[in-house]
Amino acid sequence: MSFYLLDHPPASPQFYPSRANTPTWAVSVHTSEGATGPGTALGLAQFIARRSDPGSYAAIVDSETTIDMVPPLYTTYSVAAAGYNSRTWSICLTGRSRDLSPNDPNTLAMIGRAGRAIFELWTLVGVNIPDALAWIGTDALKRPGLFCHGDVQPWDRTDAWSIHPERPDLDLLLVKAIAANIPQPLPTLEDEMNRYLIRGNKAGEVYLADAGLGWKWHVPAGQLPNVAYAVAVGGGHIITPPGAQTIIVEGLNVWVADQAFVDAIPRTK
Numbered sequence: 001m002s003f004y005l006l007d008h009p010p011a012s013p014q015f016y017p018s019r020a021n022t023p024t025w026a027v028s029v030h031t032s033e034g035a036t037g038p039g040t041a042l043g044l045a046q047f048i049a050r051r052s053d054p055g056s057y058a059a060i061v062d063s064e065t066t067i068d069m070v071p072p073l074y075t076t077y078s079v080a081a082a083g084y085n086s087r088t089w090s091i092c093l094t095g096r097s098r099d100l101s102p103n104d105p106n107t108l109a110m111i112g113r114a115g116r117a118i119f120e121l122w123t124l125v126g127v128n129i130p131d132a133l134a135w136i137g138t139d140a141l142k143r144p145g146l147f148c149h150g151d152v153q154p155w156d157r158t159d160a161w162s163i164h165p166e167r168p169d170l171d172l173l174l175v176k177a178i179a180a181n182i183p184q185p186l187p188t189l190e191d192e193m194n195r196y197l198i199r200g201n202k203a204g205e206v207y208l209a210d211a212g213l214g215w216k217w218h219v220p221a222g223q224l225p226n227v228a229y230a231v232a233v234g235g236g237h238i239i240t241p242p243g244a245q246t247i248i249v250e251g252l253n254v255w256v257a258d259q260a261f262v263d264a265i266p267r268t269k
């Protein structure tokens with residue numbers, strides 16, 4: 001893998017080759033507020049290598065190209081709000097925020113490339129991707145997830161789409177673009193044996209639930225690993241719904257769902 005700013009040393013400092021703090025691996029999403037379309041990612045990379053003031057990203061995408069600028073453990077000058085550059089990772093879509101649209105092929109192509117790049121980063125550094133996808137906002141100094149530059153630096157930034165009128169759609173498109181890279185096992189007869197570990201967001205009890213959610217069975221404390229083992233021996237798997245918020249209980253991913261949803265699943269025992 002090559003990195004643009006290592007192959008093209010910048011005219012002024014645009015990174016540190018380390019991190020001053022332990023990264024949360026939250027990802028800041030930016031727009032360049034300049035030209036968009038094929039060739040503009042390379043143009044932006046060249047601009048960053050030439051510029052005389054600090055301003056850089058870990059990755060840049062246009063509709064046809066993804067450019068990795070520096071390795072993940074390098075610090076870039078991406079966010080002026082305190083503490084973010086050393087703890088988070090940044091990606092820039094070329095173009096202007098106001099020209100982004102959920103119906104625009106150029107926007108969709110860039111979001112698709114950003115999704116792939118974020119998936120690869122999170123896989124490399126071991127982030128729980130479904131968990132990280134459940135959160136977008138301003139808590140990036142504490143946990144992985146996604147945020148717009150404008151979310152944490154609202155006094156002078158609105159990129160990538162922090163105040164865009166179609167923000168919910170753009171957020172969802174990026175979440176789906178990342179999740180689309182999560183390997184999904186092909187459906188087989190074994191799906192009959194696949195099970196969810198699930199918990200309501202109001203109560204602390206964990207249930208084993210049918211993948212079709214036709215039933216749930218209460219798992220006593222201390223028995224989760226044994227239950228997971230028994231499911232595996234039976235030819236099944238403990239699975240997590242794509243995009244589900246999960247927590248770790250007794251070393252296993254437990255899907256946390258709305259309490260009413262969990263209560264509505266028929267209880268068998």
Ligand SMILES: [Zn+2]
Binds near residue numbers: 160
């Ligand atoms: Zn920005």
